[in-house]
Amino acid sequence: MESSGIPGQVNISAAVYEIIKEKYNCIYRGKIYAKNVGDVDMYLIDAEKGESGKIITDVENKVELINKTDHPQKSGSTLLQ
Numbered sequence: 001m002e003s004s005g006i007p008g009q010v011n012i013s014a015a016v017y018e019i020i021k022e023k024y025n026c027i028y029r030g031k032i033y034a035k036n037v038g039d040v041d042m043y044l045i046d047a048e049k050g051e052s053g054k055i056i057t058d059v060e061n062k063v064e065l066i067n068k069t070d071h072p073q074k075s076g077s078t079l080l081q
Contacts, residue, residue: 006044009044009045010044010045011029011042011043011044012026012042012043012044012045013040013041013042013043014040014041014042014043016043017041017043020045022049023048023049024045024046024047024048024049025045025046025047025048025049026043026044026045026046027043027044027046028041028042028043029042029043029044030042
């Protein structure tokens with residue numbers, strides 16, 4: 001999914017979106033082809049709720065928080081792939 005990312009943006013799958021949708025505004029990108037997976041619903045993280053239009057600047061902290069959630073992953077992958 002890295003190949004379908006947008007520079008400077010955080011690209012997330014529908015599974016991650018379901019985890020963070022109450023706290024973050026996200027933009028639906030549509031179905032994006034992912035190698036060995038097929039078409040996947042993808043989103044971009046736009047801003048924290050209550051900060052409409054403000055692009056997230058502390059992405060590393062957000063990624064760390066998302067990756068700490070207790071959700072099963074495939075071996076060798078991360079939630080943000």
